[in-house]
Amino acid sequence: MQHHRTKMIYWKGEKFWLGKLLEHPEIMSQGETIQELEENLKDAYHLMVMDDVPDNYQIKEVAL
Numbered sequence: 001m002q003h004h005r006t007k008m009i010y011w012k013g014e015k016f017w018l019g020k021l022l023e024h025p026e027i028m029s030q031g032e033t034i035q036e037l038e039e040n041l042k043d044a045y046h047l048m049v050m051d052d053v054p055d056n057y058q059i060k061e062v063a064l
Contacts, residue, residue: 008041010034021045
């Protein structure tokens, strides 16, 4: 699996570290430590890009 590299922007909130991925600002997460924040951002990125979708997926239109 090829690893994609990006930068995260982060800051200290009242209780948690908060951050976003610079190339994907729609992805935001938090963590009690900077390392936890980084792991949470990685998880959110992988969920967003659908790395776990198998080849035999189906598509259905849904109304929002």
